[in-house]
Amino acid sequence: MTLTASECFMLTPAGVLRAFARKTPDDTAAALQSLLAGEHSLSLAAWTATEPAAPGLLAGALENGWVQALPGSLQGPDARLDDFLQHVIASLSGERRAVLASEGGFCLGRAGVGQDEAELLCAAAADYSDFAARQARRGWDGATRYVSFHSDPEFLLPDQAFLPFWVDGAGYWLILMGEPLLNNPALVELLWSIKQAGTRFAAIG
Numbered sequence: 001m002t003l004t005a006s007e008c009f010m011l012t013p014a015g016v017l018r019a020f021a022r023k024t025p026d027d028t029a030a031a032l033q034s035l036l037a038g039e040h041s042l043s044l045a046a047w048t049a050t051e052p053a054a055p056g057l058l059a060g061a062l063e064n065g066w067v068q069a070l071p072g073s074l075q076g077p078d079a080r081l082d083d084f085l086q087h088v089i090a091s092l093s094g095e096r097r098a099v100l101a102s103e104g105g106f107c108l109g110r111a112g113v114g115q116d117e118a119e120l121l122c123a124a125a126a127d128y129s130d131f132a133a134r135q136a137r138r139g140w141d142g143a144t145r146y147v148s149f150h151s152d153p154e155f156l157l158p159d160q161a162f163l164p165f166w167v168d169g170a171g172y173w174l175i176l177m178g179e180p181l182l183n184n185p186a187l188v189e190l191l192w193s194i195k196q197a198g199t200r201f202a203a204i205g
Contacts, residue, residue, distance in 0.1 A: 025166075085190075093112075
């Protein structure tokens with residue numbers, strides 16, 4: 001693998017799903033998360049300064065499709081989170097209808113969904129968080145994964161899909177109507193913008 005000094009690295013949508021999938025990230029997830037810690041993408045030298053394990057991780061991360069190399073620096077989202085959320089989450093839903101909830105059920109953003117429906121979906125996400133926590137205490141980790149609900153008995157496309165993720169210990173649910181479009185740079189933008197917002201919503205929930 002040959003790198004140039006100007007080359008920078010950024011998470012892919014698959015990398016975001018790997019990095020932010022658990023409340024307590026493992027070493028690999030923590031190293032991947034550090035790529036979204038700044039206001040722009042990082043060179044290998046800058047990434048290594050932030051995360052010493054980066055050089056050893058890079059080859060595997062590229063092979064697994066978690067990280068992509070960029071010819072230069074990429075600027076992070078430059079927008080107020082409140083204004084940005086409704087636009088970025090809409091593109092992750094095949095119906096352009098989506099809700100972002102805190103783990104405790106607070107509605108942080110919505111697109112194409114009325115306030116009443118959004119609040120119902122956020123409450124459902126909070127209930128599922130409690131369910132997942134109970135099952136984890138009993139030893140079943142499967143409930144902490146993704147959740148989808150179908151009206152089609154063939155389970156071809158979900159009516160709603162619930163995606164949990166954690167940023168700096170704060171839990172969130174992304175709720176998407178229709179086909180989830182997660183292989184989308186908007187997913188990286190969403191997590192990067194929340195990461196940039198710091199602990200703004202950490203106390204909610």
